[in-house]
Amino acid sequence: INEKCQDPCPGSCGQSAVCRVTNHSPICTCPEGFIGDAFTACYPKPPEPVQPVVQDDFCNCAPNAVCRDNVCVCLPDYYGDGYTVCRPECVRNSDCALNKACIRNKCKNPCVPGTCGEGAICDVLNHAVVCSCPPGTTGS
Template sequence: MVDGHLLLNIAVEACHPSPCGPNTKCHVANNQAICTCLPGYRGSPLSGCRHECESDHECGSQQTCRDFKCVSPCSDCGVSADCETVAAHRAVCKCPRGYHGDPYRICSPECTSDGECPSYKPACVYNACINPCTNVCGVNADCNLRGLTPVCSCPRNMTGDPFTYCRPFEARKLTKSE
């Protein structure tokens, strides 16, 4: 009969010296050495385990190496920012329409209500201050706001459709039949 202490020594000796490669752990099961990669490492435990990456160049072009893992760099974008694309392992961040600020820190809306806008851009639309008259009326037409509603009209001495085109009045000669 084999002594329990002797079995323990045989089991421990299976891992000394370790038959496992670098960055591995050796443990004994059924009197055999079992090699496993250490947490955070991967590969072949017999030849050695390594991190998923040590530098960005070991990751795909749309990823970056962070904490020895290949991950998307889009988490580098700031609060409320959009990750437009990834170039050279770095996120290209942009504040969305109607927001401003540093897209790598925080993007804030320009406005949340009309009262926050200046008089030359009095309306808050989709978080941006705008002039409701911009590109609303036709060529040569005037635009005046009634509250925040644009009202198009042809200027004095002009006629036409203020939503398409205003033209100068043309004097007509009256004929005898008129």
């Protein structure tokens, strides 16, 4: 400006605009999230209008529940009142009796054939399989 090195940005852009210099000229733009004429003023972009949600579930059921004849019912293999909770039988071993384990959301005996060696005794202690040899025998 007037053959002197000066920043051309001050006073060049509108309110809330961003100025950057390209080839010695001020370039004004509105920042992200703003709209308007960058040489006059930038304004916050208004939020997108919220589309109304079409609600097929007039029962207002819990997750994993369905509305049947205006009554919330838990899906098969889920348990609860249908309105506040519908959960599987178990999600962790502690949801089951000590002699069962949570296997695919069901409390089951983890001693299935092949769990222990041939002829071994399979017991469940605190949800875990314990294999042992019958009295008078040894092995692994």
